[in-house]
Amino acid sequence: MFLFCSYSHSTMQTQNRQQRLAALRDTIANIERKPALAEMRARAFDGAADGFPRLPGGLLQDVCTDAVRNGGASLGFALGQVRTLFTPKRLAVLYLQLAADAQFFGLPYGPGLSSFGLDPAQLVIVRASDMQDLLWVAEEALACRAVAGIVADIGGAPEMLDFTASRRLSLRTAESGTSLFLLRYGADRPASAAHLRWHLAPHRSGRKPFDDRAPGPARWGLTLERGNTGQNTREWILEWTGNAFKSLPDRAGKTRQHLPGTPVSLPLPALLGNPISQTG
Amino acid sequence: MRLVALDQQAQAAGLRLGQALADARALVPGLTVLEQDTGFLASAFAEFADWHSNASPLVGVLQDKAPFGDLVLDITGVAHLFGGEAAMLRMVLGRLRALGYSVAGAIAPTIGAAWAQSHFGSSGIIGSEQLSDALDKLPVAALRLDERQVSLLTQMGLTRIGALRTRPRKPMLARFGASLILRIDQAYGQIEERMTPRLPPADHFVERKFFEPISTLEDVLLTMEGLAQDLSQLLEAEGLGGQGFHLFLYRVDHKVMTLSLNAARLTRDAGHIASLFRHRAQRLEQEHYDPGFGIDLVRLAAASLDRLEPGQAGVFETDNGAKDIEQLTDRLASRLGPLSVLKTELVASHIPERAARLVPALTQQAQIAPAGEGDRDRPLRLLPQPEPVAISAEVPDGLPAAMIWRRQRYRLVKAAGPERISAEWWRSGERLKLVPAERPTPPAPGEAPKPLPYTPDLPLFDPMTGMRDYYIVEDGEGHRFWVFRLGLYGGAVHPVWYLHGVFP
Incomplete structure (x- = not known):
């Protein structure tokens, strides 16, 4: 896709320029195709609480x-x-795993669920024989409108799942409204077109x-490394209540409070796609 | 070593079937002998048999007498398509002779009679009226008997089948065994003889013949899509749905490729059938797709048919997506194989690895969850095989304090347990030790003695073996594991620790 911009210094009006910028932003938002996140941000700016967001599908x-x-x-x-x-x-969840990884990662256990x-x-547990089949299953399941979410045990950074493949998946997820979770293990961060990237660490459990x-x-320590949920926080400590996540104050004993509307001082390429201006 | 097959030249030289190789060599010094490759012949013959299913849907191979089998075709209700039985026999035999084979064939009301006529008579047709006349004249070997039976019968002077039929049966049964009587009855049609068709029988099928053979997989799939439409209409007209679908590709070089698949539930949806075959074909392409010199007949057949009433959309119908999920698992299973798409089935058992088992999603039925197991803490991931870990505790029976798993050391700060899970004695083929029966008192005079209580002859169940103590442990960083100890401290065998699952 190409964008052609031409400037003529003499006749450029400020208002005209503003309109063109807005149009460009819209175009980029379409290119980015993150309707789910845009919706999130819109909701967050309406003054939602600062707890862990309820992320939409897609x-x-x-x-x-x-x-x-x-x-x-x-x-x-x-x-x-x-x-x-x-x-x-x-009402269905798909769990994908390579058949050879079952002993290493463990399989989802019915009574535990x-x-x-x-x-x-x-x-539904799908045990693919290689990464190509696994990605095919992920794409096929994204096309099914009865699947709420897909969880895939990817392992490290397989060659097959490069930026192109993950870009393809991210477009499919945005289209379908089904969420796809790629569980990765290891310290390296391969190139990925994921909408959100979490760094997850286990946390000492709550009191029984x-x-x-x-x-x-169960408790988790989460850091949002990539993407924007519209919240001002990028770190959470979550506890599982049996039905939903509960956001806890962090170790210092206070929740990170930002005034609503404060600009987020982080490099956010996705902000370009946000039609709502961050700078006011 | 003996001769099993001869060509005409060898027959002319006076050799015969079953002759010892040394004798044959003595008769014809320059004899060319090849060892029989049974496996190859059998598989080539089987493919050959499959190809004949373009003449009749039921084709089998009789393995009992000939070195690699005899071809049997059930042509009931088929012959008129070829212009009558005589024309059909002429066509089938002529086609094979044109390929350079020497063939003998016969059409008869029973398998036994057709076999006898084709092996010991001339090629031709036996009608049901001439059945007994024709059979009576043939030698006893035509009954597919083994050699010992034939030589015994010949010694007794019974050389024709007709002579056997009139003899009393009981002495024959005692002398020659039940198989002789069975063969006689089968040949005369007193007892029905069944053949096992090699390809799955198909009542409902549609096919397309090509003047010019096609070869690319894409062409085959396009044809298949058209056939799926036709099959869907055929099934709809009769109110049927199928669960198994078979695609037969007949190659011009007399081989048949078969693609079979199963749907999760009855269907006649042409789009769904076509998409299942497409996924299966993708897998076929990766492995081996060999059209040879081309495919001249494509047949799509439906099996496992049952009534499928046309669906009607109700006003208050709730769409919970179950149909979509079924079609999705169908598609996944058709490419990955049914054992790769699984669902959990809960089983009423205390043993953790038995409490849930994975079954193919296609076969899974609606299940009722076992009651009363819901509120236990169970791990989210279970290792298929528990892994041995090293665990130390402050006191032998205390809570675990440190653990080594996969060469990593964990300092455990929290633990809950033990939850004791014992072995299931009713599955181990052992008996429980019951309350000892009271000592039998000597019966009073005139009274029958009391029978002793029945004790099965099984080893005694030892509750200590296979007993596990499960603990939920948590280390300083927040990893939670499910570990268990097999055996007890102070027992005969030193206890061993295993890690069985991981909590969130």
């Missing part, structure tokens, strides 16, 4: 974590988000009533 999210031993935590985070995406017409608050009958020595409700 987002490609990279969930990066440092080691495979955090696999339970990242699966929990993804499924916790999928749980908010269920509608009467979208029910104790997490998810009906195991809603989960009547037993201080026992692990309580």
Whole structure:
């Protein structure tokens, strides 16, 4: 796609220029095709709370974590988000994994899903033999309008899933309204066209009533590394209440409070696509 | 070593089937002998048999007598398509002779009679009236008997089948075994003989013949889409739906390629059938797709048919997407294989790895969840095989304090447990130790003695073996694991720790 801009210094009017800029922003917003995030931001600027946002469907999210031993935590985070995406017409979750990785990552466990608050009958487990099949399944499932979310255990940075492939997936997710979560393990951050990229670390669990020595409700420490949810915070500590995420104050004991409307001082390429001006 | 096949020259030289190789060499010194490659012949013959399904849908191979089989075609209700039985026989035999084979064939009301006539008589047709006359004249070997039976019968002077038929049966049964009687009855049509068709039988099929053979996979798939439309109309006219679908590709060099697939539920949706075949074909392309010199007949058949009433959209119908999900799993399974698309089935069991099992999503039925297991803490991911870990505790029976898993050390700060899960004695083929029966008192005079309680002859169940103590442990960074100890401290075997699952 090409954009042609021509300037003529003598006749350029300020108002005209403003209109053209607005038109360009609209074009770029169309190119970016992130209707879900745009909607998010619009909602956030309406004065939503500063807690963890309820993210809409249609987002490609990279969930990066440092080691495979955090696999339970990242699966929990993804499924916790999928749980908010269920509608009467979208009731299925797909979990994709390479068949050879089952022992290394572990497989989703039915009774564990029910104790997490998810009906195991809603989960379809697909065990692909190679990454090509896995990506094909992801794309095929995105086209199905009854799938609420897809969770894929990617592992590290497979060659097959390069920027082009993830761009393709991100366009498909934006079109379909189904969310796709790519669970990645390891310290490196491969090129990806994901709408959001999280860095996830497990966090000491909450308090279990009547037993201080026992692990309580699950908690996650999350950092939003890429993308913008419209919130002013980029770090959260979340707790699973059995139904939804609850945002907790961080270690310093206070929630990060920003005044609503304060400009976010971070390099955000996605802001270009935001038709609402950030600078006022 | 013996001779199993001869050409005409060898027959003219006086060799015969079953002759020892040494004798044959003595008769004809310059004899060319090739060892029989049974596997190759059988598979080539089987492909050959498949190709004949363009003449009749039911084609089988009789394996019992000939070295690599005899071709059987069930032509009930088919012959008129070829202009009568005589014309059909002439066509099938002539086609094979044109290819350079020497063929003998016969049409008869029973498999046994057709076999007998084609092997021991002349090629021709036996009508149902001439059946007994024709069979009576043939030698006993035509009944597909083994050699011992034939030589015994010949010694007794019974050389023709007709002589056997009139003899009393009981002595024959005692002397020659039940197979002789069975073969006689089958040949005369007293007992029905069944053949096993090689290809799945198809009642409803549509086909397209090509004047010029096609070869690219894309052409085949386009044809298939057209056929799927026709098949869908055919099924709709009869109010049927199919679950299994087979695509047969007949190659000009007498081979058949078969693509078969199953749908999750009855369907006659042409688009769905076509998309399933497309996905299966993509997989075929990766492995091997060899059209040879071209394909001149494509046939699409539906199997496992049942009634499928035309659907009607209701006013209060709720669309919960179940149909979409079924079609999605169908498509995924048709490319990845049914064992790659799975659903969880809950089983009423305390053993964690038995409590949930993965079943193909295609076969999964609506299930009722076992009650009362919901509120336990279970891990989100379970390792298919528990992995041994090293665990140390402050006191032997205390909570775990440190763990090494996959060469990584964890300092455990929180733990909950133990949750004791014992083995299921009713599955292990062992018996429980029951309350000892009271000592039997000697029966009073005149009274029958009491029977002892029945004790099965099984080893005694030991509750200590296979008992697991599960703990939920958490380390300083917040990783939560599900570990268990197999065995008890102070028992005969030292306990071993395993990691079984990961919590969020």
